[in-house]
Every structure is written in structure tokens, then in C-alpha cells.
Amino acid sequence: xxxxxLNLKDIRKAYNIxxxxxxxxxxxxxxxxxxxxxxxxxxxxxxxxxxxxNIIGLLDRPTSGTLAIEGRDTGAxxxxxxxxLRGQRIGFVxxxxxxxxxxxxxxxxxxxxxxxxxxxxxxxxxxxxxxxAQVGLTKWQxxxxxxxxxxxxxxxxxxxxxxxxxALVLADEPTxxxxxxxxxxxxxLMREVNTTNGTTFLIVTHNMSLAKRCDRTIEVIDGAIHGAx
Amino acid sequence: xxxxxxxxxxxxxxxxxEGILQTLLIVVGVAVGVSVIVFMSAxxxxxxxxxxxxxxxxxxxxxxxxxxxSARPMLQLGPNSVxxxxxxxxxxxxxxxxxxxxxxxxxxxxEINAVSPMASGAALITRGSATRSISLLGIDPDNYYRIVNIxxxxxxxxxRISGQDALIGKDLAEDIGLRTGDxxxxxxxSGTNRTLTISGIFDLGNxxxxxxxxxxxxxxxxxxxxxxxxVSSIDVNLNDAYAADAVADRIVSAHAVxxxxxxxxxxxxxxxxxxxxxxxxxxxxxxxxxxxxxIASVLVVSVVQRTKEIGILRAMGASQGQVLRLFLVQGGxxxxxxxxxxxxxxxxxxxxxxxxxxxxxxxxFFAIDITPAIYAWxxxxxxxxxxxAAAVPAINAARLDPVVxxxx
Numbered sequence: 252x253x254x255x256x257l258n259l260k261d262i263r264k265a266y267n268i269x270x271x272x273x274x275x276x277x278x279x280x281x282x283x284x285x286x287x288x289x290x291x292x293x294x295x296x297x298x299x300x301x302x303x304x305n306i307i308g309l310l311d312r313p314t315s316g317t318l319a320i321e322g323r324d325t326g327a328x329x330x331x332x333x334x335x336l337r338g339q340r341i342g343f344v345x346x347x348x349x350x351x352x353x354x355x356x357x358x359x360x361x362x363x364x365x366x367x368x369x370x371x372x373x374x375x376x377x378x379x380x381x382x383x384a385q386v387g388l389t390k391w392q393x394x395x396x397x398x399x400x401x402x403x404x405x406x407x408x409x410x411x412x413x414x415x416x417x418a419l420v421l422a423d424e425p426t427x428x429x430x431x432x433x434x435x436x437x438x439x440l441m442r443e444v445n446t447t448n449g450t451t452f453l454i455v456t457h458n459m460s461l462a463k464r465c466d467r468t469i470e471v472i473d474g475a476i477h478g479a480x
Numbered sequence: 481x482x483x484x485x486x487x488x489x490x491x492x493x494x495x496x497x498e499g500i501l502q503t504l505l506i507v508v509g510v511a512v513g514v515s516v517i518v519f520m521s522a523x524x525x526x527x528x529x530x531x532x533x534x535x536x537x538x539x540x541x542x543x544x545x546x547x548x549x550s551a552r553p554m555l556q557l558g559p560n561s562v563x564x565x566x567x568x569x570x571x572x573x574x575x576x577x578x579x580x581x582x583x584x585x586x587x588x589x590x591e592i593n594a595v596s597p598m599a600s601g602a603a604l605i606t607r608g609s610a611t612r613s614i615s616l617l618g619i620d621p622d623n624y625y626r627i628v629n630i631x632x633x634x635x636x637x638x639x640r641i642s643g644q645d646a647l648i649g650k651d652l653a654e655d656i657g658l659r660t661g662d663x664x665x666x667x668x669x670s671g672t673n674r675t676l677t678i679s680g681i682f683d684l685g686n687x688x689x690x691x692x693x694x695x696x697x698x699x700x701x702x703x704x705x706x707x708x709x710x711v712s713s714i715d716v717n718l719n720d721a722y723a724a725d726a727v728a729d730r731i732v733s734a735h736a737v738x739x740x741x742x743x744x745x746x747x748x749x750x751x752x753x754x755x756x757x758x759x760x761x762x763x764x765x766x767x768x769x770x771x772x773x774x775i776a777s778v779l780v781v782s783v784v785q786r787t788k789e790i791g792i793l794r795a796m797g798a799s800q801g802q803v804l805r806l807f808l809v810q811g812g813x814x815x816x817x818x819x820x821x822x823x824x825x826x827x828x829x830x831x832x833x834x835x836x837x838x839x840x841x842x843x844x845f846f847a848i849d850i851t852p853a854i855y856a857w858x859x860x861x862x863x864x865x866x867x868x869a870a871a872v873p874a875i876n877a878a879r880l881d882p883v884v885x886x887x888x
Contacts, residue, residue: 349886351793353495358481362796363796366487370484
């Protein structure tokens with residue numbers, strides 16, 4: 252249990268509850284992710300992958316079931332506590348990188364730490380510089396995110412996801428908007444971080460060749476897990 | 481990034497800087513609104529202060545006079561009375577009872593800064609075949625000049641008067657051809673008369689007063705208005721002119737005198753001033769409202785433009801409070817910058833106004849008096865208005881569901 256980063260038990264998610272058009276998207280998901288795992292989450296569009304990812308990322312609440320992050324049950328937490336836990340233990344990488352254009356690459360990487368602590372400090376900057384070096388973007392650290400290529404921006408987004416040293420990184424089609432070479436670079440980078448730091452990754456992808464290179468592939472079809480491939 | 485500046489302020493500044501054109505437009509909009517408020521406030525306040533100073537400089541704040549004489553009815557009204565007619569009594573020229581003692585008591589009151597007894601009444605002046613009726617004002621110069629600044633109104637001669645001297649108005653002097661040093665024959669209805677020397681000519685800025693008023697010493701007037709040893713009124717000035725009503729009431733309750741405060745005797749003036757203040761406040765509020773709505777509309781658009789960024793910040797652990805503050809700070813910054821610009825613009829407008837708006841003789845209409853407090857208050861109020869105007873968009877931003885926001 253100590254090494255379990257994520258534990259989902261019978262997670263259900265329904266919309267329009269108690270109305271004639273009530274729709275259940277997730278039908279009792281059970282899923283465990285251990286520390287250091289590098290997993291792919293695959294499935295056709297509309298299968299419930301993004302809903303599941305939002306619930307795991309504490310951006311959304313399940314209708315029923317239990318969700319624990321590093322053994323801590325999140326069901327009883329209020330919105331403020333969920334936000335805090337999300338900021339401290341979960342990192343996000345999105346398909347469209349979502350860097351904040353008003354800030355430089357370095358500042359974007361500092362952002363999760365800044366949000367947590369309120370004020371910038373030297374340690375924060377050193378950590379951001381270290382992460383940007385890890386993703387090979389030291390030269391570009393003072394560039395506005397708008398003046399970088401898509402691949403570079405996604406690498407900054409990966410560095411940003413690692414800023415608070417999270418237990419779990421959730422990546423929603425992180426290579427979906429990149430060319431093949433950049434996609435390879437971004438994937439390799441995440442793999443390297445996983446190997447080096449032992450950070451757990453859950454990557455939503457449609458790219459089966461990348462999925463096959465993960466430790467485990469979890470397939471979601473029609474709101475239910477169809478087992479590991 | 482500066483380690484002394486909170487995240488919300490840093491982000492607010494960056495967001496405003498990123499949309500620089502949008503920010504500049506709204507800051508200019510706020511500045512124009514603020515400048516109109518400051519300019520009009522300065523103008524109206526200065527005008528009112530000037531009018532107030534003019535009103536106060538020409539009259540006492542409280543005038544004490546003998547109580548009104550009333551007829552005492554011989555017939556008492558009873559259950560069988562039918563009709564009773566009481567004729568109003570003709571008011572006789574009488575002195576304030578024990579006025580010297582009263583003057584001493586008044587002089588010792590801390591809120592009073594000047595007490596001046598006066599003996600006044602109607603008289604006639606004669607020069608050759610010309611006769612004019614005048615109002616004779618017998619004063620104690622040292623004290624009276626502290627209430628009405630006659631020395632500042634002198635156009636000829638000196639304001640210093642002794643037993644045989646008189647000061648007359650500019651229009652009376654022109655009317656009967658008198659100059660400083662000329663003799664003036666003054667008489668009253670009961671036949672007392674005296675010949676005085678004109679020691680100076682004044683201009684009170686009021687033709688009626690210039691034609692009618694003749695100023696002499698208290699002793700001289702007492703003989704000419706049949707008030708030997710007495711005074712017809714006591715003029716009082718206070719440290720706080722607006723306390724006149726309250727002080728007048730206290731004097732009346734303790735002494736046998738009638739007291740008229742300048743606030744009551746200038747009721748119409750005050751009504752006009754209040755009407756001006758109300759219309760000014762209405763204009764100020766309307767401008768402030770349009771400024772606030774301008775800030776709010778820009779921030780509403782900003783929230784829509786930044787939906788994804790808000791979502792990503794929330795995903796990174798930014799609390800609703802942080803997002804709320806981020807937009808409130810933007811409103812505050814726009815308000816602050818706009819108020820600084822507005823105050824500078826207003827200053828410029830006032831400089832032009834002073835240059836352009838002048839009397840025919842080249843002097844200013846009136847002095848424009850702007851205290852630093854106006855600038856400070858304007859900045860504080862505009863910043864507060866900016867924060868307030870940002871409240872609705874900020875609340876909307878804070879309430880955004882991160883999942884929906886990230887999806888955009």
C-alpha cells in the first residue's frame with residue numbers, strides 16, 4: 252500500500268442525475284497505479300478516458316466510488332483541500348501544452364511552485380532552471396512561450412508538470428499535437444524522468460506504438476476498463 | 481520574478497501588460513473620467529469656498545440684538561372671550577441690556593474669536609442743498625475690523641478713525657461729491673447733529689452698501705442714534721463658522737438677547753450652495769459609474785479571453801481565492817493608473833482654466849485651491865472603484881470549473 256500512488260475503487264460518473272436523461276459515463280472503474288509505473292490509457296474517443304483522467308486529477312468528483320492518492324482518501328476532502336492536494340501531488344501535461352503566454356518558459360515552470368507558496372524565491376528558480384536543463388531548454392528559458400516551437404513548448408509543459416515533484420503526472424495526449432520527431436522526444440523525456448525520478452505517469456494516447464512502450468496499457472471502452480494489454 | 485511581490489499581483493501585471501492596447505484604452509478611459517471628477521470638484525469647491533469667504537468677510541457670523549419688543553395684551557383670553565386683537569408694537573431703538581458685561585462673557589468663550597459692539601441707526605447727511613439718508617454704523621475699529629475687513633476695502637484715505645472721523649462708501653462719495661478730508665454734516669430725526677471729517681472712502685463691492693453705510697466710532701454713533709452708553713447690536717465671529725447656529729442658541733438660552741446666525745440669515749445662499757453640491761455629486765457619481773462599468777466590461781472580456789489560463793492555474797493548484805484576487809488586483813491597478821493619469825490631466829486642465837478664465841482686468845475669477853488630500857482621495861477611491869468593478873468578473877473567473885475552463 253505504501254507504494255501505491257493511485258487507488259480507484261468502483262468509480263462511477265454520471266451526468267444529469269435524477270433526470271430522464273441521466274447518463275453514466277464511467278461504470279465502476281477499479282484501478283491501481285504503483286509508484287514508478289509508466290502507464291498508457293487508451294481507448295476510442297468518447298470512451299470516458301478524459302472523464303477518468305479529470306477524476307484522477309481531482310479536477311472533477313466521481314458520482315460514487317473511492318479515490319485515494321498515496322493512500323489518502325479524497326472523498327471527504329472539500330474543494331480547497333482537493334485543490335491543495337492536486338497542486339502538491341499531481342502534475343498535468345495537456346495536448347495543447349497550455350503555457351501561460353504572459354510568462355517566460357522559466358516562469359511557466361516556476362508557476363506551480365509560485366501558486367503553492369505565493370511568493371517567488373531563489374530555490375524555486377533553481378528548481379525551474381534544473382528542470383528546463385533536464386528537458387534541454389536552458390537556452391530558451393527566458394523566451395516567451397509564444398516564441399517557441401510546439402515541441403519546445405510541450406517540453407516546457409513537461410518540466411512544469413514536474414515542478415512540485417508530484418507523485419503522479421497525468422498527461423492527456425501529450426504528443427497528439429506534435430510531429431513525429433517532437434512526439435518521440437517528448438515521450439522519451441517523460442520516460443527518462445520516470446526512470447530517473449521514479450515519478451508515476453498515466454498517459455492518455457491514441458498512438459499505439461507509444462502505448463506499447465509503456466509498462467502497462469489500460470484500455471477503457473464504454474466507460475469500463477477492459478484490462479491491461 | 482520579484483520575491484517580494486505576491487503571485488496574484490505579478491500575474492495581474494503580466495496579464496495587463498500582455499493585453500497592453502486593451503489596458504491602455506481602459507486606463508485612458510478611467511483617466512478621462514477621473515480628470516472630469518477632479519477638475520469639476522476643484523472648480524466647484526474653489527467657487528464655493530470663494531463665495532463663502534466673500535459672504536463671511538462682509539458680515540458677522542452671529543449678530544446679537546435686543547430681544548423683540550412685544551405688546552402685552554390687557555385682556556386675557558378666557559372661555560367667554562369672543563375676539564381679541566393685539567397690534568404689533570413699533571420697535572423702539574433700544575440698547576442690549578448690560579452689553580459690557582455680555583461682551584466680556586462672550587470674549588471669554590473659547591469658540592469665539594472676535595466680539596464687536598455696534599451702535600447703528602438711520603441718520604441724514606447734508607452737503608450744501610443735497611441731503612441723503614444713511615445708515616450710521618458706530619464701531620469699535622480694532623474689534624470690528626477683525627470681523628469685517630474694512631482696511632482691505634479702502635480705496636482712498638485711511639481706515640483708522642477717531643471721534644470726529646467718518647468712513648463713507650465710494651458711491652456715496654461720488655453721489656454728493658465728497659473726498660477724503662471733506663466735512664460731512666450728520667443729523668438725526670430728533671435734531672442732534674454733528675460735523676465729521678471724511679478720513680477714508682471704502683468699496684464693499686456692493687453699490688447699496690457703498691451708498692448707504694457711513695462708519696464712525698462707537699461713541700460718535702451713540703450720540704447720533706440716541707443710544708448714549710448703549711449698543712444696538714454685538715457682532716460675534718467664531719473659530720468654526722458652521723457652529724454659528726449652535727453657539728447662537730447657547731447665547732440666547734443664557735442671555736436676554738436675540739441672536740441671528742449667518743447660516744439663518746443667508747438661508748437662500750445655503751440652499752443654492754446645497755443645490756450646487758447635489759448636482760455636482762450627481763455628475764460625479766454618473767462619471768464614476770461609467771468609469772466602473774468600463775473597467776468591469778474590459779475585465780469581463782479578459783476573463784473570457786483567459787478562460788484556459790484560469791483553468792490551467794486551477795489545475796496547478798491555484799485556489800478560487802487566488803484567481804479572484806488576480807482579477808481584483810487587475811481592476812485595482814487599472815483604477816490606480818487611471819487615477820494617476822486623471823489627476824495629472826485634471827491639473828493640466830486647471831492650469832489652462834486659470835490661464836483662460838479671467839476677469840476683464842486680467843485677474844483670476846477666484847483662486848483654485850487643490851489640497852494634496854484631493855489627489856490622495858481620488859487615487860484611493862478610483863482604486864477602490866476598480867476593485868469593486870472587478871468583483872463580478874473576478875467572481876466569475878474564480879467559479880470557473882477547471883475542467884470546462886481547460887477545454888475552453
